[in-house]
Amino acid sequence: MPKNPSNLSRRDLFKSGVRGVWLLGFGSAAGFLSGRENTGETRWQIDPDKCIQCGRCATECVLEVSAVKCVHSHGMCGYCKLCTAYFEPEPINLDEGAENQLCPTGAIERKFVEDPYYEYNIIPDLCVGCGKCVKGCNMFGNGSMYLQVNHDRCINCNICAISTACPAQAFVQVPAGKPYLLRGKKEVAK
Amino acid sequence: MTRIFLLGIMALILMAGLDVASAVERFPPPDFSGGHEVPVTVVPKPEPRSAGWVDVAVLALGLGAASWLSIRKRSRKGIVILSILSLAYFGFWRRGCVCAIGSIQNVALGIADPGYAVPLVVIAFFTLPLVVALIWGRSFCSGVCPHGAIQDLVLVKPVKVPTWLDEILRVFPWIHLAAAILLAATGSLFIICKFDPFVGIFRMAGPRTMLAAGAGLLVVSMFVGRPYCRYMCPYGALLGMASRFSKWRPTVTPDTCTQCRLCENSCPFGALNPPMPAKQGIERIASGRQRIVMMVVMLPLAALLFGWVGGKAGIASLPVHPDGRLATLVLAQERGELTGPAPDELAAFRKHGSEQHAVFAKAQVLESRFLTIGRLIGAAFGLAMALKLARILFPESSNDYETDHGRCVSCARCFSACPYELVRRGIPVALPKEGGGNG
Numbered sequence: 001m002p003k004n005p006s007n008l009s010r011r012d013l014f015k016s017g018v019r020g021v022w023l024l025g026f027g028s029a030a031g032f033l034s035g036r037e038n039t040g041e042t043r044w045q046i047d048p049d050k051c052i053q054c055g056r057c058a059t060e061c062v063l064e065v066s067a068v069k070c071v072h073s074h075g076m077c078g079y080c081k082l083c084t085a086y087f088e089p090e091p092i093n094l095d096e097g098a099e100n101q102l103c104p105t106g107a108i109e110r111k112f113v114e115d116p117y118y119e120y121n122i123i124p125d126l127c128v129g130c131g132k133c134v135k136g137c138n139m140f141g142n143g144s145m146y147l148q149v150n151h152d153r154c155i156n157c158n159i160c161a162i163s164t165a166c167p168a169q170a171f172v173q174v175p176a177g178k179p180y181l182l183r184g185k186k187e188v189a190k
Numbered sequence: 191m192t193r194i195f196l197l198g199i200m201a202l203i204l205m206a207g208l209d210v211a212s213a214v215e216r217f218p219p220p221d222f223s224g225g226h227e228v229p230v231t232v233v234p235k236p237e238p239r240s241a242g243w244v245d246v247a248v249l250a251l252g253l254g255a256a257s258w259l260s261i262r263k264r265s266r267k268g269i270v271i272l273s274i275l276s277l278a279y280f281g282f283w284r285r286g287c288v289c290a291i292g293s294i295q296n297v298a299l300g301i302a303d304p305g306y307a308v309p310l311v312v313i314a315f316f317t318l319p320l321v322v323a324l325i326w327g328r329s330f331c332s333g334v335c336p337h338g339a340i341q342d343l344v345l346v347k348p349v350k351v352p353t354w355l356d357e358i359l360r361v362f363p364w365i366h367l368a369a370a371i372l373l374a375a376t377g378s379l380f381i382i383c384k385f386d387p388f389v390g391i392f393r394m395a396g397p398r399t400m401l402a403a404g405a406g407l408l409v410v411s412m413f414v415g416r417p418y419c420r421y422m423c424p425y426g427a428l429l430g431m432a433s434r435f436s437k438w439r440p441t442v443t444p445d446t447c448t449q450c451r452l453c454e455n456s457c458p459f460g461a462l463n464p465p466m467p468a469k470q471g472i473e474r475i476a477s478g479r480q481r482i483v484m485m486v487v488m489l490p491l492a493a494l495l496f497g498w499v500g501g502k503a504g505i506a507s508l509p510v511h512p513d514g515r516l517a518t519l520v521l522a523q524e525r526g527e528l529t530g531p532a533p534d535e536l537a538a539f540r541k542h543g544s545e546q547h548a549v550f551a552k553a554q555v556l557e558s559r560f561l562t563i564g565r566l567i568g569a570a571f572g573l574a575m576a577l578k579l580a581r582i583l584f585p586e587s588s589n590d591y592e593t594d595h596g597r598c599v600s601c602a603r604c605f606s607a608c609p610y611e612l613v614r615r616g617i618p619v620a621l622p623k624e625g626g627g628n629g
Contacts, residue, residue: 011586019324019435030317031298036307043236052541056533064395074229078217082311114224123346124234142215152234155285155393158312159380168538180233 039114041176044160048183050170053135057147058128060165068129068147068152068162070107070122073184076144079117085137085145086110086120102132124150143183158172233507242311245284249315249334253322256329260440260600264611268508269602272333273343279367281336286392290315290330291337291425292383294367295374302375302563319425323432327439330421330429332600337388338419341411342601348458349413355581356460359421361575367424368571371503375563376556378511382424416460419599430596431574440593440600445610447590450622454591456607461597481584488579492572500568504560508553511560520546 046057046068057068082094086108091100096110107126111119121126122145137145149160163171174181198449218230252272259268280289288296288309293316300308319330331338351359366382373379388405389530390396410417419426433439442453442462449465456462482594508514516535522528524537539549593604605611612619 015217015435016437019437022312022324022432022435024320026320028318029297029301030313033297033308034310034313036300036304041242041309050538050542052534052538054535062390062393062396071231071233073231075219075231076215077219078215079220080217117220117222117226119226121229127219140216142217142219148233151232151236154236155287157383158288158296159327159383161384161397164379164384167534168542170538176236179236180232182231184231 042173043149043151043156043161043176043179044154044171045149045174045179045181046147046169047181048143048148050148050168051134052168052170053131053138053147054167055130055132056139056165056167057162058130060162061129062157063153063155064160065153066162067150069124069127069150070129070131070133070145071148071180071182072120072122073144073146073182074119075184076142077120078142078144079113079119080141081116081118083110083118083120083136084140085133087136090171100116102136104128104130104132108133120145146183148182149179242309245288246311246314246318249290250317252334253318253329256333256600257322257326260329260602261326261438264440264444264602264605264614266605269333269352269600270343276334277336277339277343280334281340281388281392286336286386286389287383288312288315289337290319290335291423292380292386294424294428295370295380295382298371298374298484299377302511303377306377319429320432323429323436325437326425327433327436327595327599328429328599331426332602336392337423338416338487338599340388340408341418344408344411345415345458346412348415348511350426351414351460353460356420361578362421362569363424363427364571364574367427368423368500368567369507370424372500372560372564373507373510374508375567376413376504376511376560378507378514387418387422401569415460416599420459420597427574434595436595439595440602440605442591442593442604443608443610444605444614448622449591450609451591452609452622453604453607456604457593457598458603459597459599459601461594461599462604463585463588463592465589466585466587467589470471477584481580484580484583485576488576489573492576493569494572496572496575497565497569499566500571501561503568504562504564505557507564508557511556513549513552514556514560515621517549520549524614541608 039075058066061067083165084102086102087094087100088102093100098106101108105126107123107128109121109123111121113119131147134147137143160171172181252275255272256269259265259272280286288311293312296308296312297316299306319334321327333339370380370382373381385403387400387407389404390400391404391408407418411595442456447465453462454464468474509518512535516539519528519533519535523532609619609621613621
């Protein structure tokens with residue numbers, strides 16, 4: 001089969017032209033996008049003021065155990081003896097018995113401080129991020145317990161799977177340097 | 191006793207005007223007489239991870255290696271080793287995020303929404319493989335993309351997909367791409383990530399449906415070469431388009447093609463084209479004329495038709511956006527069409543939401559955005575389909591067995607089927623004569 005040089009060169013010319021247009025397109029698109037004021041790296045976080053404790057954080061995360069966990073700002077806590085985050089609605093006794101606790105995994109530690117005050121601590125390893133305690137605390141207490149994405153576990157997906165399932169649009173992207181939205185003034189991320 | 195206490199608390203709250211909004215100090219923090227120290231909240235530090243530019247460097251290095259291995263070195267073994275490394279790094283180490291496939295969505299959102307700044311790493315992940323495709327073909331697919339690598343590595347017994355079925359199935363990546371751009375550009379949802387079959391395997395965790403889909407697709411990949419790449423991958427559609435205009439690309443033969451047909455069945459991805467002699471004389475002119483007429487008629491027609499369809503599809507996907515969904519739900523409740531318990535969206539709206547009319551106003555603006563973007567993407571989809579049809583009806587002429595410019599993923603499998611390649615490697619074989627297959 002004899003080659004047709006004029007045909008080939010025309011095709012090549014056309015292709016080079018299209019290639020040039022493509023490259024120009026990519027270049028300008030990349031330049032256009034990267035020229036924008038960039039906030040740098042971001043992380044996913046929950047705005048505690050928007051959260052309605054629907055419980056999806058525990059089930060929608062791509063990780064086997066959600067990266068969302070409860071955080072407690074002790075500075076805001078009332079140290080209540082009857083903590084509505086700790087006790088289920090109608091506890092048999094106001095003590096640490098498992099049957100009295102609201103938390104399904106027993107992830108809240110209750111410590112006597114002085115009468116009538118008790119301190120409550122979250123055990124992060126046990127917390128699954130279901131938000132039951134958060135609901136209790138926000139409904140009847142000070143709201144010192146709230147859910148946060150824990151960044152030692154979060155893998156920072158391109159789009160957070162929980163954020164797409166969140167009915168309250170409470171998931172926001174925050175600068176990576178300050179990845180928590182903590183309540184209370186004195187709290188510092190360590 | 192406790193019940194009375196609880197009732198008391200509830201009464202207290204009712205008196206406070208049902209203010210169940212954020213953080214209310216109902217019980218002031220106590221002043222401890224014993225001098226108890228109030229603990230400071232400790233939150234875990236972000237896990238140290240490789241900086242974004244390391245990923246970009248690995249990507250660039252991988253792309254260079256894949257191009258060199260497939261075009262200059264012509265080494266299947268090299269591509270396999272590179273695939274394993276990429277799968278380990280981008281797949282299991284980086285857990286599949288961020289990837290070039292998903293970056294389409296960030297770029298689409300960035301172009302549509304001036305308020306969204308696309309991270310530079312993501313821009314690099316989007317552009318680098320495409321630029322490389324314009325120069326050396328789909329090197330990214332061959333041994334850098336973890337999705338491609340995982341499918342390619344499990345392929346044991348390739349089955350040929352019938353051409354007609356292959357052509358039909360190859361439309362799906364374009365639908366996927368169009369839907370992904372529409373939903374990302376409107377800020378609704380990143381469907382590429384949401385319905386990614388392999389990322390669950392990379393993370394070794396995820397929703398059961400995702401893991402099942404991934405496992406199922408891997409089983410299919412053992413017999414059908416790269417099903418995700420060919421029939422689903424939206425980035426593959428873009429790369430294919432770019433690769434059609436690539437400057438260099440892998441060729442079956444390192445030397446000359448004698449149409450010996452030994453390579454004919456060597457490609458498991460349907461990306462090897464038999465010779466298609468150019469039409470001669472009057473036939474050639476007629477065919478060229480038909481092609482021009484078809485282009486002139488088909489392109490605008492397809493753009494208009496699919497633009498209209500895209501607009502419709504855009505409006506229909508309004509409830510995928512959270513604001514659109516909320517407006518739909520509020521409207522449904524207003525009309526009493528809502529059965530069953532009120533969805534959480536409404537609960538959240540009632541608790542913190544703005545005025546009802548504001549929700550509807552927002553949804554209205556959103557609807558016009560969906561319509562415009564839907565039409566634009568529909569039109570582009572129509573053009574792509576028309577060009578695809580033109581390519582099927584008027585295939586590009588070639589004298590030799592050639593890798594398909596758009597579909598070849600540079601996997602380097604076909605090389606060893608060519609006797610000239612064996613000679614190049616110093617393996618003594620009898621070279622077939624011109625046209626030696628004997629039909």
